[in-house]
Amino acid sequence: MRKRKITAPVEKKTLLSRWGKNLDRALPWNEYPRPQLKRDNWQNLNGPWEYCITEATGAPLQFDGEIIVPFSPESALSGVGHALLPGQRLWYRRTFTVETLRENARLLLNFGAVDQNCTVYVNGKSAGSHEGGYWPFSFDITELLIPGSNTLSLEVTDESDRGKQAYGKQSLDPKGIWYSAQSGIWQTVWTEWVPSQYIRSLKITPLYDEAAVELELDYALPEAIPAATIEVYDGETLAASASSTELPRPVAGSIARFRVSLPGFKSWSPESPFLYTLRIKAGEDTIESYFGMRKFGVVRDKDGLPRLGLNGKPYFHNGLLDQGYWSDGLYTPPCDEAQVWELTELKRLGFNMLRKHIKIENLRWYYHCDRLGIIVWQDFVSGGGPYIIPVITIFPFILGINFKDNNYRRFAREDPEGRAVFEGDMSRTVALLYNAASIAVWVPFNEGWGQFDSIRITEKLRTLDKSRIIDHASGWHDQGGGDLYSRHVYFKRFRFKADPSKNNRVPVLSEAGGYSCSVKDHVEADKAFGYRSFKDTKSLSAAWEQFYREEIFPAIKRGLSAVVYTQVSDVESEVNGIFTYDREKTKVDEETLIRINGELR
Secondary structure, three states: OOOOOOOOOOOOOOOHHHHHHHHOOOOOOOOOOOOEOOOOOOOEEEEEEEEEEEEEEEEOOOEEEEEEEOOOOOHHHHOOOOOOOOOOOOEEEEEEEEOOOOOOEEEEEEEOOOEOEEEEHHHHHHHEEEEEEOEEEEEEEHHOOOOOOEEEEOOOOOOOOOOOOOOOOOOOOOOOEEEEEOOEEEEOOOEEEEEOEEEEEEEEEEEEEHHEEEEEEEEOOOOOOEEEEEEEOOOOOOEEEEOOOOOOOEOOEEEEEEEEEOOOOOOOOOOEEEEOOOOOOOOOOEEEEEEEEEEEEEEEEOOOOOEEEOOOOEOOOEEEEEEEOOOEOOOOOOOOOHHHHHHHHHHHOOEEEEEEEOOOOOHHHHHHHHHHOOOOEEOOOOOOOOOOHHHHHHHHHHEEEEOOOOOOOOOOOOHHHHHHHHHHHHHHHHHOOOOOEEEEEOOOOEEOOOOOOHHHHHHHHHHHOOOOEEEOOOOOOOOOOOEEEEEEOOOOOOOOOOOOOOOOOEEEEEEEEOOOOOOOOOOOOOOOOOOOOOOOOOHHHHHHHHHHHHHHHHHHHHOEEEEEEEOOEOOOOOOOOOOOOOOOEEOOOHHHHHHHHOOOO
16 A cells, blocks of 8 residues: 655645734633533633643653644744654643532533544543544543642544544545645634533524424433423524423433424525524423524426525535635634634625535534524545555546445545544434534535445435435445435536436535636635636636636526535635635636526526
8 A cells, every 4th residue: 555655744835814914812712612512611721731742651750832722833823833744742731620529410521523532531530431533522631630629631642544543534635625634623723511411402493394393312321311391482583382291201321312392483594594493491401502404405497407405496506615724723713703704705696505515514603604694514534545546536526437346445434443533424414413403405425535435325324314415425436326416627618417316316516616816915825726717807707707607507406506616715825715825815706696696696
């Protein structure tokens, strides 16, 4: 197997965003990080920590300096600017105060995400370990606490694109469409007090056709399931309520299920992104959440063509590929305000969808998509061995030849443990994001990257979530499964094709465009990459409009149901964004964007 190249950190120009320039280093990201399972009694542990990078095992005797959490050490906003390489260990340390230990209460230590693997210590004792760089985790640290000052430390390792864990578009040799690897804590760290019996997770299923919502509460303890009161609010008006004594309440282990009727409910859509507030009291635990009433699926238009559907009617998805990288924070936006600005601006420019590409975002990002009305296509994070260029690029992209994905060697998926990791990641991704009103499409595989057994994977995915659409193999190496006939077209003219498998899947253009243009003083790398280059924003804007008018508009009449233009912003050397990497300039003329997007509605 070809070994991946590992390089020393590359010296590059630092592009600070306007938000990064005004970063609150003392307490960044001070919003509650989990909007759909929210409690009032919490403490944010972001801000300055101590850090060091070591070559050996064992806790360090001294630390190298200060790092600003939740920014990875590779990022400018962390204040470190140093890469963690495979085989090394990244250590964090800070103290936090617990005034008194509460009777019949537990203190949970929560992490939004740590890349890739870590062990957590409280007062020198292990609280637990976690694997996987994209998923939240929690430890009950009550028994490790002492009144007063407590010491929290982490030991982190990251194999990046060399190990079995998912790594997405991170690369130890970044260039072109592969970006800088990052490591360590990259989402919020916080503690919260909960009662001994508390709601561990909440699953919300809108039953659109039945005018009801189904709730599934998973409690920390299987015994003594408490009585629950559920209230649904339309703004400040109580729209529906029920208690466990009024509802059928089948219990399986620690799980209790409920159904609440919502006659005459308000629908969720990008044009009217209405969200209901949900308040639940279960025993001594109280949480706040929300949900949107909507239904995604495949419908037929007046001509009998299969289309993407929203709430039972055809709905065209017009969006952008979203890598989720920031010039100063890498995987972590500089602040919540920054990601709100970006989403609000994209909505103002007329886009109604984003394809979150090979990354899982912080949960507040999905909340903002929910409340602003932006449909999300959610990719699963890819892994596997080094990509075999002929299989991934030459045969499918240039020659149009697709391979069967049960040939594990061809797709660099020989390792059965790596395949098992992907399936486990799929389950926890669905569990994490299931409640997001905005997520319409799951994308298990992209362009063959780590692809395997995609038909079986699609069937397994449907058992996890029957409410969403599946794009089983985005781009190429199509196996005839899923709900979408999904194509990527670059370098050449897009010509519409109906589903060749005769499975009546919906035709979508899930990646296209990628027109590049460098804006002076707003590019990070000296050598730029793109699929088609333009010398200035005027010529770029003209080409963008021509692409939509000549290639997309005619295809919509023939059955095209979605277009995903590449991409939201420049990323490192890839300069094909609507925005520059620092989000300071919009490269495509705004009036052109608003006019064309308006015609696509």
